[in-house]
Amino acid sequence: MTARVGVITFPGSLDDRDAARAVLLAGAEPVPLWHASTDLGEVDAVVLPGGFSYGDYLRAGAIARFAPLMERLADAARGGLPVLGICNGFQVLCESHLLPGALTRNASLHFVCRAQRLRIENSGTEWTRAYEQGQEIVVPIKNIDGRYLADQKTLDELESEGRVVARYVDVNPNGSLNDIAGICNEAGNVVGLMPHPEHAVEALTGPSSEGLGFFTSVLTRMVGA
Amino acid sequence: MTVQGNEPAQTGVDSVTRAEQTPHVKLPYAELGMNDEEFARVHHILGRRPTSAELAIYSVMWSEHCSYKSSRVHLKKFAEKAPRSEALLVGMGENAGVVDIGNGWAVTFKIESHNHPSYVEPYQGAATGVGGIVRDILSMGARPVAVMDSLRFGSPDAPDTRRVLDGVVRGVGGYGNCLGLPNIGGEVVFDPCYGANPLVNALCVGVLKPQDIKRAIAPGPGNKVILFGAGTGPDGIGGASVLASATFDEASHQKRPSVQVGDPFMEKLLTECCMEIFAEDLVVGIQDLGAAGVSCATTELAAAGTGGMDVDLDLVPLRDPTLRTEEILMSESQERMMAVVEPAKAARFLDLCRRWDVPATVIGEVTGTGRLRMTWRGETIVDIPPGTAADEGPVYERPYERPADLDRLQADSPDRLPRPSTPDDLRNTVMWLAGSPNLADKSFVTSQYDKYVQGNTVLAMPDDAGVIRIGDGPQGIALATDGNGRYARLDPYAGAQLALSEAYRNVAATGARPLAVTNCLNFGSPEDPGVMWQFAQAVEGLADACQALGVPVTGGNVSFYNQTGEVPINPTPVIGVLGVHDDVTRRVSMSFNVEGMGLLLLGETRPEFGGSEWANVVFRHLGGLPPRPDLAAEAALASVLVAAAREGLLDAAHDLSDGGLSQALLESCLRGGLGCAVSLPGDPFVELFSESVARAVVAVHPEYEARVAALCEAAGVPVRRLGTVGGDAFTVEGQFTIPLAELREVHQGALPALFG
Numbered sequence: 001m002t003a004r005v006g007v008i009t010f011p012g013s014l015d016d017r018d019a020a021r022a023v024l025l026a027g028a029e030p031v032p033l034w035h036a037s038t039d040l041g042e043v044d045a046v047v048l049p050g051g052f053s054y055g056d057y058l059r060a061g062a063i064a065r066f067a068p069l070m071e072r073l074a075d076a077a078r079g080g081l082p083v084l085g086i087c088n089g090f091q092v093l094c095e096s097h098l099l100p101g102a103l104t105r106n107a108s109l110h111f112v113c114r115a116q117r118l119r120i121e122n123s124g125t126e127w128t129r130a131y132e133q134g135q136e137i138v139v140p141i142k143n144i145d146g147r148y149l150a151d152q153k154t155l156d157e158l159e160s161e162g163r164v165v166a167r168y169v170d171v172n173p174n175g176s177l178n179d180i181a182g183i184c185n186e187a188g189n190v191v192g193l194m195p196h197p198e199h200a201v202e203a204l205t206g207p208s209s210e211g212l213g214f215f216t217s218v219l220t221r222m223v224g225a
Numbered sequence: 226m227t228v229q230g231n232e233p234a235q236t237g238v239d240s241v242t243r244a245e246q247t248p249h250v251k252l253p254y255a256e257l258g259m260n261d262e263e264f265a266r267v268h269h270i271l272g273r274r275p276t277s278a279e280l281a282i283y284s285v286m287w288s289e290h291c292s293y294k295s296s297r298v299h300l301k302k303f304a305e306k307a308p309r310s311e312a313l314l315v316g317m318g319e320n321a322g323v324v325d326i327g328n329g330w331a332v333t334f335k336i337e338s339h340n341h342p343s344y345v346e347p348y349q350g351a352a353t354g355v356g357g358i359v360r361d362i363l364s365m366g367a368r369p370v371a372v373m374d375s376l377r378f379g380s381p382d383a384p385d386t387r388r389v390l391d392g393v394v395r396g397v398g399g400y401g402n403c404l405g406l407p408n409i410g411g412e413v414v415f416d417p418c419y420g421a422n423p424l425v426n427a428l429c430v431g432v433l434k435p436q437d438i439k440r441a442i443a444p445g446p447g448n449k450v451i452l453f454g455a456g457t458g459p460d461g462i463g464g465a466s467v468l469a470s471a472t473f474d475e476a477s478h479q480k481r482p483s484v485q486v487g488d489p490f491m492e493k494l495l496t497e498c499c500m501e502i503f504a505e506d507l508v509v510g511i512q513d514l515g516a517a518g519v520s521c522a523t524t525e526l527a528a529a530g531t532g533g534m535d536v537d538l539d540l541v542p543l544r545d546p547t548l549r550t551e552e553i554l555m556s557e558s559q560e561r562m563m564a565v566v567e568p569a570k571a572a573r574f575l576d577l578c579r580r581w582d583v584p585a586t587v588i589g590e591v592t593g594t595g596r597l598r599m600t601w602r603g604e605t606i607v608d609i610p611p612g613t614a615a616d617e618g619p620v621y622e623r624p625y626e627r628p629a630d631l632d633r634l635q636a637d638s639p640d641r642l643p644r645p646s647t648p649d650d651l652r653n654t655v656m657w658l659a660g661s662p663n664l665a666d667k668s669f670v671t672s673q674y675d676k677y678v679q680g681n682t683v684l685a686m687p688d689d690a691g692v693i694r695i696g697d698g699p700q701g702i703a704l705a706t707d708g709n710g711r712y713a714r715l716d717p718y719a720g721a722q723l724a725l726s727e728a729y730r731n732v733a734a735t736g737a738r739p740l741a742v743t744n745c746l747n748f749g750s751p752e753d754p755g756v757m758w759q760f761a762q763a764v765e766g767l768a769d770a771c772q773a774l775g776v777p778v779t780g781g782n783v784s785f786y787n788q789t790g791e792v793p794i795n796p797t798p799v800i801g802v803l804g805v806h807d808d809v810t811r812r813v814s815m816s817f818n819v820e821g822m823g824l825l826l827l828g829e830t831r832p833e834f835g836g837s838e839w840a841n842v843v844f845r846h847l848g849g850l851p852p853r854p855d856l857a858a859e860a861a862l863a864s865v866l867v868a869a870a871r872e873g874l875l876d877a878a879h880d881l882s883d884g885g886l887s888q889a890l891l892e893s894c895l896r897g898g899l900g901c902a903v904s905l906p907g908d909p910f911v912e913l914f915s916e917s918v919a920r921a922v923v924a925v926h927p928e929y930e931a932r933v934a935a936l937c938e939a940a941g942v943p944v945r946r947l948g949t950v951g952g953d954a955f956t957v958e959g960q961f962t963i964p965l966a967e968l969r970e971v972h973q974g975a976l977p978a979l980f981g
Contacts, residue, residue, distance in 0.1 A: 011582060012490050014405030018680040050678075052403045055490025111398050111673045140677045142402070199677040204810060205694065206677070 003028040003219050006043035008073070008089075010035040010064045014051035015086065015198060022198040023047065026215035035067040045082035045126070045218045046073060048089025050142075050196060060103060060145040061091030070096060082126035082218050083190045087143055090182070090192030099183055099192045100158070101150030106143065107175025113142040115207035116195050117169040118181050122162050125188040129220055130213035137210035139200040141173050141181075146194045148176035148183075158183055165191055238550075239277040240604035248274050257284035263619055270613045278599065278606040281551040282614050285517035286524060289785055292618035295751035296783045299761050302768040303778040310777045312740055314435055320361040320513065322779020324741045325435055326805045328700050333365045334430040336375070336706065336745040336801045338784035342484045343425040347392025351425050352400035352487040356559050358429040359404065360513035363496060364562065366439030366503050367431025370679060371693050372401050374411040374427050375706045375745070375799045376670075379420025381662045381979050386415070389423050390670075390980055396487075397427070398673040403489035404496070407682045408674035409691025411706055412799075415662045418710065421789040426745040426799050428706060432695055437503060442510040443530030443565045446593040450526075450534060451571070453578055453585035454495050454561040457519070458544035461485035461557025491560040491583075498581035499562070507574045510565035520554045520614070522563040523589075527597045527611035530565070534611065536589035536599045550601050565591060625757035635715060637848030639834040644910045651909055652961035654843070655887050658914070660971035661842040662979065664884045666895070669976035683809050687896065688816075689731040689880050694809050701809030703737035705802055708747075709883070710795030711836040712851035717759040718766035721798040722854040725770045726918050728802035730880045733863035734921055736813045736870025737804030742771055744781035744800050749793020751785045759796040760785075767798060773856040776802065813870045815879040816897035817950045822876050823930045824901060824947040826886070827937060828862055828920030832911045838884045839914045858919035861940040865933075866921060874933055877924035877950075887913040889922050891955050891968050900965055902956040903948035909960055924950050 005023045007030055009016045020030035031043050040046070053064035064070065070092070077083045077098050085093040093099045106112060117138050120131040131137070150158070155177060158164050166182040174194070182193035197211025237243065244250075254264040257280065267275050267283045275283060289295060303317060314331055315323035321335035339354025355372055362369045374397045379386045401408050406429070443450065461484070502508060510530060512522045519541065527534040541553055548556070566574050571587065578585035592598075597614075599607035645654045658664050667687065676685040683701060684692035690705035707727040713720025729739045744767060749756040771778055787794045806812060834840055835849030869875050877897070879889045894900050905912040925933050930946070937944035948958070956962040 012403070012493055014403075014493075014678050018678070021680055051405065052490065052493075055403065055488070055493075057490065111395075111402060111675075113672050113675050113677070142675045142677060144402075196677065199680060202680075204698075205680055205682055 003044045004031050004042060006031045006033040006046040008033045008035060008046065008048055008069060010053035010067060012051050012053045012055055013049050015049040019047045019049040019198045022201045022215045025201050026212055026219060028219055033069060035069050038068045038072060040072045040076060048085040048092050050087030050089060053088055061088060061095040064092045065095040074098060077190050080187065080189050084127050084214060085192040086196055086198060087194055090194055093190060093192045098190050099185060100154045101148055103145050104147045104149050105145055106147050111144040112173050114173060116141040116173055118166045118195060119169050121167050122165045125165055125184045125191050127191040127214045127217050128165055130217040136169055138208045139195045139197050139211040140207060141195040143194060146174040148180040166193060238602055238604050238606060240606050241276055241608050244274050244276045250274065252277065252280050254280060254284065258288055259284050263287060271609065276606050278550045278554055279609055281554045282520040282524065285520050285555050286614040287618040291517050291521060293783060294619045294621050295623050295785065297620050298622050299764040302764055306768040306772045307777045308772050308775045313777050313779065315438060317778060317780050320364045320441060323365060323438055324779060326700060326702060329434060330695050330700065331433050331435040332430060332702055332803060333362055333367045334428065334743055334803055335361055335780045336426050336428040336743045336799065337782040338745050338747060339425045339427065340423065340747065340784050340787055343393050344389060344421065344423055346484040347389045348396040349484050349486050351393040351396030353485045353559050354425050354427045355397055355400040356487045356492050357515045358427045359492065362429045362431035363499050364439065364511050364513040365431065366437045367433040368500055369406055369429050369431045369496065371409045371691060372406045372427060372429050373409055373691060373704060373706055375708065376412060377414045377419045377424035380417045381415045383420050387980055393423065393425055394670050394673055400487055400489045402675045404493050405678045407676045407678050409676060409682055409685040409693065413667050413670050416710060418794045422787045422794050424747050424797060428801050430704060439508065439511050441512040441525055441529055443526035443534055443591045444509060446531055446591050447568060448509060448591040449566045449568055449571045449587045450536060450589040451564045451566055451574060451585055452541060452561065452588045453583055455488060455491050455558055456542045456544040457553055457556050458558045459548060459552060462552050462555050485557050485559050487559050494581045494583050495560055495562060498578055498583045501577050502574060507570045508564045508566055512563050514561040514563060516557060518556045523597055524611040524615040526563060526565060528615035531591055531593055533592035533594035534589055534597050535592050538599050538601045540586055540588040542584055542586055550606055623751050623757045624754045625761050626754040627758050628755035634848055635850055639840045639846055639849050642840060642844050642846060648960045652963060655963060656971055658838060658842055658884050658888060659891055659968055660975045662975060664838055664888055665975035666973040669980060683812055684735060684814060688814055689734040692735055692809060692812050699808040699810060701806040703732045703735045703804040703806060705731035706799055708797050708799035710797040711841065711847055713763060713798060714795040714847065715836050715851050717762040717796050719851050719854050721763040721766040722770040723851060724798050724800040725767060726854055726859045727882050728800045729774060729859055729863060732802045732804035733866045734878045734880045736811055736867055737806045738867050739776050739802050739804045739863060741803045742776050742778045742800060744778060744798060746783045747787050747797040747799065748785055749788040753793060756793050763796055763798045770856055774860055811870050811873060813875045813878045815877055815893050817877050817893045817899045817901060817924055818897045819876050820899060820951040822924040822950040823927050824903060824949060825923050825925055825933060826945045826947050827865060827923060827942050829917065829943045830912060830915050831917045833915050833917045837916045852916050852918050855919050861942050862919045862921060865936045865940050865942050868936055869933055874925060874929040875923050876926065879922050881920040881922065882916065885914040885916050894955055894965055895969055895972060899950055900952040900954045901948060901950050902958060904958040909957065
């Protein structure tokens with residue numbers, strides 16, 4: 001049976017269709033989920049896509065966390081459901097306290113869009129097991145609020161527990177502490193990532209197709225299970 | 226307050242009845258930009274004095290911006306000289322033109338200016354410029370899929386340029402990024418003439434099925450008129466506050482912001498909402514609200530439909546309840562649309578709006594009366610034949626005359642300028658140009674735009690054209706915008722043709738077949754005969770060139786009054802060309818990617834330096850004649866580039882334009898990170914820096930060189946082998962070698978050093 005991966009659309013989500021395309025290319029069935037629903041349906045994993053939910057007017061991700069579906073998702077995530085938050089999705093996960101820390105205005109104060117080199121620091125999560133530990137990939141980054149900040153204690157925990165999932169290489173595009181591009185929760189099922197693997201799934205349109213691994217990773221357990 | 230003389234009462238409504246009873250009330254039509262003759266014409270049409278609400282409608286609809294009253298007699302040439310095109314589904318006069326690209330897909334695209342607001346308030350001016358053009362595309366029934374921006378600023382070292390550039394770039398990015406539209410290209414140009422008059426031209430392209438085209442019409446009496454999107458507020462009201470304050474108003478009401486404020490989040494909701502509304506076929510007509518707001522939408526929809534419409538202005542949702550009727554009618558609040566919906570479908574329409582949190586209100590219905598009637602507080606305040614406002618505005622044949630200084634300017638040939646001749650001088654000139662603001666790498670700007678969203682971007686800046694995959698492929702489109710105000714200043718007829726030629730060439734360089742044209746004509750005051758001459762010449766030149774190249778103008782925009790005091794900007798026609806890729810996987814990039822590729826120069830190089838970047842950068846010189854347009858050579862070159870791309874012969878292709886061969890080669894080297902070595906048998910200065918048209922450089926596998934040469938020969942395109950790709954330096958044999966690292970530093974470092 002094909003795995004079903006939900007993609008939540010909030011008002012202002014932009015990369016929902018791209019995430020669905022990536023899920024499809026990875027070999028799973030994308031399932032559109034609506035923010036106002038209270039039913040997650042039968043899904044094996046969920047992607048929170050990039051964008052500017054509610055215009056990011058109050059603070060990136062601050063309003064989306066109160067969406068009816070987010071309450072259901074938070075419960076499911078604590079129960080082990082694989083969840084990947086990309087860019088705005090990462091911001092929503094931090095605002096929801098499913099992940100620690102916060103994403104703040106880029107150090108340059110500019111929106112930045114570029115092909116970015118990353119190193120996969122933890123290939124043991126639900127979303128990264130298709131990669132080798134330490135593998136470097138190039139995927140797009142595009143954000144204005146992508147600077148990852150956390151207190152020292154949290155940073156120490158993330159580092160010592162191997163919960164930094166991906167780190168910027170060559171250039172730190174937004175001033176994130178410890179060059180952090182992505183982190184996961186303690187169980188490794190919830191991953192937040194500032195760069196956009198869903199825009200690197202085809203050589204024709206992306207800087208590479210090396211982002212596809214995030215979407216195939218989550219399928220390996222399901223197929224194996 | 227006391228009522229004075231014949232003026233309407235402070236608290237009263239200036240209804241049609243009152244207008245009939247008080248024929249001698251003085252209305253401030255002059256302050257609204259209407260002359261005596263135009264006002265008399267309104268009087269004649271109505272058979273009485275207009276109400277203040279009617280005056281508001283006529284004054285904005287007959288403004289230069291909405292009526293094209295100075296340009297219309299010239300713009301007719303685009304239609305008269307239009308080439309036959311079976312691809313054209315919707316031509317000029319609609320919100321945007323639509324072309325059939327085959328395989329069951331159509332594309333709609335248009336470019337529009339937002340120049341003046343972008344100087345007053347750069348962020349909001351540029352942001353709402355993007356928002357406005359996106360709604361034009363949306364109202365054709367299309368999903369917007371990409372934007373481009375063609376920007377012109379004052380001298381980079383002028384203190385105000387940083388303010389304007391920073392705000393404009395943030396505005397273009399802030400709006401487009403939040404809307405989820407990839408920005409796939411455009412221009413960033415600096416010239417002192419744009420110092421107090423920047424040009425912000427935004428292009429949007431959308432995709433639809435030919436059978437799903439929507440029109441701005443209101444047919445069928447009984448059909449509902451629905452206003453949806455953002456509430457109506459006091460923004461963008463220029464003249465209306467004059468009207469309100471001059472006759473009816475207290476002082477506190479006088480100052481209104483005249484630059485609109487954008488809400489890209491609302492526009493995103495509006496977009497998705499419209500997509501679902503279109504998918505269920507719920508509208509019979511739709512129009513976006515841009516300039517002139519409700520006035521424009523109601524008069525144009527009614528005039529193009531059955532002819533009549535009743536509107537209750539009390540039902541318009543307001544952000545500011547103190548707004549007067551004139552202000553409601555003229556407000557340019559953003560993110561609003563007006564739809565005409567059959568009664569049986571209205572409930573579903575409103576449901577979908579609710580799903581997307583988009584406010585929607587039935588404010589009226591279509592009638593068969595032939596009149597646009599509006600009521601306010603129960604009284605009729607507007608009762609006009611809508612076509613008289615929408616379509617039958619004044620048309621002027623403004624006097625025009627060749628500018629007196631043009632002979633002197635053209636006689637001041639760049640031939641007198643000292644040219645670099647030693648290898649060191651040539652090397653320094655290459656470096657100097659590579660780091661000059663107009664030729665420097667624009668990543669500082671373009672990296673602030675999302676080019677990846679929607680996942681269909683195949684090429685984007687700095688490639689010659691933006692390329693987007695359509696549907697699931699393999700078909701795609703290419704788009705380029707170009708303009709050169711210096712060329713057009715020297716010869717506006719040729720300048721317009723050169724802008725078209727360059728955009729056409731850029732599209733073809735990616736392997737796309739050029740198909741259709743949009744244009745944004747930025748000029749000074751039409752009341753200046755010299756400017757009007759430039760305008761007439763440019764339109765004529767563009768119309769002739771479109772005919773020669775077989776690409777029709779599908780729509781566009783005229784922006785007049787771009788001047789500071791008495792000094793107009795350089796005439797700046799900005800031309801967008803749309804091309805088609807039958808198989809987008811065959812697209813060609815400008816990047817040198819593979820060692821050992823042969824470099825071929827296609828086209829003929831002549832010593833042409835009038836208006837060139839060399840003359841501009843090194844001597845601040847503008848004089849002589851621009852390069853001679855050669856449309857037959859452009860068409861031949863394009864045919865070779867398209868055929869070669871289709872056969873998969875090209876590893877890279879880059880058009881030659883500003884800065885000449887030197888600039889093209891170093892851009893391709895830096896993009897791919899590979900150097901090149903070329904030998905130039907002629908005068909190396911001319912070979913490196915001439916801006917002759919109809920040329921491109923291509924990188925070709927040695928095995929394919931003969932095949933490309935044969936294609937050139939068959940098409941009559943001169944071809945010459947220049948050298949090979951490889952190494953990590955740009956070398957002109959016998960002259961100089963410049964390490965790429967050195968070039969990269971000056972080319973990529975220039976804009977961050979100025980504006981970072």
